[in-house]
Amino acid sequence: MKKTAGIVYFIIIYLLFTVNTVIAQINYNEEKVPDYTLPDPLITENGEKITSTEMWQDIRYPELIRLFEENVYGKTPSKKIRTRVRTISVDKNALDGKATRKQIEIRFGKGKSGPSLNLLIYIPNNSSKPVPAFLGFNFYGNHTINSDTGIIITTSWVKNNKEFKISENKATSASRGVREHRWPVSMILDNGYALITAYYGDIDPDYDDGFQNGIHPLFYKKGQTRPGPGEWGSIGAWAWGYSRAMDYIEKDPDISGDKVVIMGHSRLGKTALWAGALDPRFALVISNESGCGGAALSRRRFGETVKRINTSFPHWFCENFKKYNDNEDALPVDQHELIALIAPRPVYITAAQKDKWADPKGMFLACKHASSVYELFDEKGFPENAELITNKPVTGGSIWFHQRAGRHDVTAYDWEQFIKFADRYLKQTK
16 A cells, blocks of 8 residues: 555656646746747748749748748648538528528548538628628537527537537537637628638547548558658648638638638637638638747747647647757748738737737737738738737738737637728728
């Protein structure tokens, strides 16, 4: 008994030491942010200065895409796979007549049991068609975004959550509507926008199993069992899923394919930025509290770091990204250049005051340092006099930013700003 107790005591002490060591390594002190030098988005690898939009599009844009592919997100396969679209249901009197609800299945691969992306679409009935739209993936299944009993419950793998009554990685009707506060459907519809969402786990379940599930195996070459060091991880796959949703949206007569706003929160905020950089069909890009690997500058090493994110979520990025654990200065890119890749299209970056893990100041500064590329396109970038003030959005140029009060989440305040952003550029309102 004494020997067993001693072993247990040793394990507890070891775990406490490990946890405290990890916590001690997390920096939330601005005075401890190291000196760093950011790469200039307008200087090529060989030192050439980009002085025109033609040079940006022909030289620097593809170069930066390649650098992010090779070192951060991995390269998306160019292989075309079979895609089949099926309308599962259409209800023209959904939400007490407020909307038309469509549910669309996009299935990938040759077999009937291959992965599929299941779109939930709400279109306002009181607006002239086609309408602009917000497109955003959700974390626990389409049925969680609203209490509408007509929404199909996902059969994909879902992360267990006691609060949402999800166990054995299976969703049930008990989790219907548990994330309604993140998706104010009525607000979106009342402002004349469609809402399109899908469960991100349809594309790639969010756990590390060596990429044996989701869409990755559909792209493996003969004998391949996982992506190579410079090939896509889960963020790359989810970004690919956003583009496949866009393929459908462009053909839906009720939606304006040239007025689609891509929105993502947290890890999906990282995804939205990468998808927006790769796919110019998204008219506007919104990244909500995306942090490390999203809109926050990696070189600041504030809150979540490259090493921390690669340790906690080894499947999100490409294997090469791990070379920059505790080695951020060696990265040939930083996240302000990811924002710059969206130029000249407007982009909105957000933060939450209490979400230090995501480094609000690092995201604010990334907006500032992306500004030069927008100015190259004769667009107003980030205002020089912009300040990081809570609940006071920066809206003076094509790069919008806000830090709201509160914690890591998506709130009604956020959506109110998103709609103002979309109105400015898609409805030409002032």
